[in-house]
Amino acid sequence: MSKPSPEVYEAGRGMDAHNSVMREIRARNDRTYDPREPTRVWLDEDNTPDGVRESLTIILNTGGCRWARAGGCTMCGYVAESVDGGTVPHDALMTQIEACLDHEREHAEKPAPLIKIYTSGSFLDEREVPAATRREIADTFADRERIVVESLPDFVARERLTDFTDMGLETDVAIGLETATDRVRHDCVNKYFDFEEFVAASGVAGDVGAGIKAYLLLKPAFLTEREAITDMKSSIRRCAEHAHTVSMNPCNVQRHTMVEELYFDSGYRPPWLWSVAETLEDTTEAPAIVVSDPVGHGSDRGPHNCGECNDRVQKAIKDFDLRQDPTVFEQVACECEYTWEEVLRRETSYNQPLAR
């Protein structure tokens, strides 16, 4: 028998297989979307380096993620929300922004100081959002305090950031790093940039006074509950050096993804909320704001515990997000921690998942 094959070879074959499978899975989605409407928009409050702020979050419907068209990440179904066929023109994008402002005027007492724009791809990719559109959007929100835009590290370039910083906006780039471990990012998530590129993007942002908000994924496919926690703790510590905020997303089962294929066949369970709590509690010393907003918590497709304690633990997590105080977790307990502990002890890649 030979030694394990070289990393590069393995990564290449793995990527080809992941992409081919994900293309096939995504092709089953036949819904299309109106390019003049944003995917989603909502008001919330967020912890920023300057304190908790009212926020307007916009999911902009752009042409979608270029990487996802090749296949893309194993857990990401957002590409399914993009428009059919390709790019969204400038006018349509601005119509979407206008709709978001209408939403804000209708539901908020005053303009939110924090604007967050996600695209299910890269806002800084000029094939998704043309330079002129980017500048007009920067202009639209010039009177706010802070703006967060989502991007892969490849597109983080000086002049694309100065469009915002020059307006006097505190500017953050939200990067879906998912994990600081390249092997896991490549083989489990199928996302193809390296930690070094994230570090480089952080350097570029730093040079123009912009910040980085890192998004990490708790429990990608193929990792056990314990491996997921271990990987998350080390990822938070490693990327806290290069980001002022780390947002941990517990994986949820999105439609038309490989994770959903595993889930349907009893091969995947979203992480326990106890794992979220354990991670947050353990990484309070990391030099960054660490938050988590478990999407779909309590449902079978989202992060969940036993059914009795989901809302209580979720509430503690949200409380921690705003206050960064680990003692919030001392006040929640449930019998299902016993099960979670045995799962941590006993789950392997060949017997997972051990409990629903």
Add this chain to the structure above:
Amino acid sequence: MTDFFEVHERDGAARIGELRLAEPIPTPALVDREDVAPPTGAVDGLVHHLLRDAGSLWSTEREDPTGNDASLTILPHRGLPAGTPEEVGEAFATEYPDVDFPSAAVISPDTAADHGTDAYVLSGTPGLVGHARAFVERVIEVREAIPPDTALYLSGVATPVNLGLLVYAGVDLVDPTRAVVKGTQGKYLTSEGESFPSDRTELPCPCPACATPVSEFDRADCVEHNVRALAAEVATVRERVRKGRLRDYLEGQVRHDPWLTAALRCFDGEYAYLEARAPIVRNTEMLATTEDAMRRVEIQRFADRVTSRYRSRFDAPLILVPCSARKPYSDSQSHEQFNDAIRYRGHVVSMTSPIGVVPQELEHTYPAQHYDSAVTGRWSAEEIDFVANVLSGYLERNDYSRAIAHVPPEGYREACERAEAATGLDFEYTVSDHPTTDTSLSALADALDGEPRYRKREREHRTVKAICDYQFGADAGDALFSGFEVESRIPKLRVTVGDEQVATQVAQYGVLALTLAGARRWVESEVPTRTVEIDDFVPRGSVLAPGIVDTDGEIRVGDEVIVRGPEAFGVGRAAMSGREMTESTRGIAVTVRHVEETD
């Protein structure tokens, strides 16, 4: 190469094996990782903590592990959860290093292959357990792809209620993981299923954990009980395999859970997998108390051989009689009465559910004298159908001048009428009320009035020929030994040719055991042989798998086989199947009865 596992006994696909570690472990076994402590000290010793998991390659790179003879090392792996697309599984296929300590490779149904390890860990099992069709198909795929003399380990799935089926499928190693996790959820497991202690009035188990009153029974107690219950079930099942009676147990036990019942039935649809592993003979009782018994290999194979290999050599009328509870039938009171009326003027064939039909010459042949069933006289439609089909097939192969059905009016009669309709024959019915009343017995004797009697020697000759057909193939009865004589009496006939003994009828199984002279005649005859070709040595007592060069013919456990090599010629009984003989590196393959040096 399998160095640290050996199969000792087989009961269909189930096996009794041995993990040959520093301290040998009999399998099927309850195993766990070395670095996982027992969930409570109370169950210490019920589980073998011998697995050393070198870890997943999904999360990090791993060095090739160092192992030792006291543990089974699971080599670094990428487990594939259920639902992993085949393409992805193949792209991330793990290559396993060649190691000299006890080792196991993690595989999935898509990636199962010979990796040279002693054991195999099947991944994605939570997606199989509970899904009968998928479970049966995947386990068979895996078992066929890995060497037969390696252990199969299913992690995270065993419970007291499904353990029997796992072992029946060919699983050798399980762990207490699922029982522990269920316990932490407060689910109380027994071989009947699961329940919440709080919903129960009493706990049925006498284990120390269950001595706790129901009202105080907590989740830690539940974990302890579950592990104990699983350990008890492992011992129950292991003993069943040793006795060759796992199927009898399962036919009843699987009824506690629909998916298990469905899986047992799906397995019966996989006849080739089970038949290749089912022994030809067993020296043990066979319980046939459910309708599923009709589909088990032993019964299907008997029916198949009676209708495709066996041929009647009597020119007397056919006399169909009902079976008896006592076996062999001729020892029963009812059959003594029938025989007194028949007085060697007819060929007696017993009708029986679930075996079908048993010609008198084969009444000692497994499983005809070994089965026991629940007799009420009430036959189900399926039983009638089965017996009618076997009888029809039998009648199509054998010509009789007359057919007399001395059978009671219930299921027997209906099966006879169906066979008449299917074959166009007309039976003479001689039972008016019950087969053993004077009226019925006189009617039977009267019906045979004027028919000639055949002699005892003829009956004995025909018995030898019938067994030859059954055991060695159609027409073997005429081709194997020409001009033979018989000595002694049924069921211990000795067969001689000239002054040489060629075979003995084995009373317990009703099959022939050949002498060297008999084996030579088999080789010289046109009857296809089953041959085990060995290396240049003279076997003493048994042939071990590594000494085997090749095999010829379909060999099953219990089959007569020729053993030959450059230095030896012999005959014996197969202890493993032909595939196992060629693919195994360990274990007794043939129990040699007679051998001679040929140099």
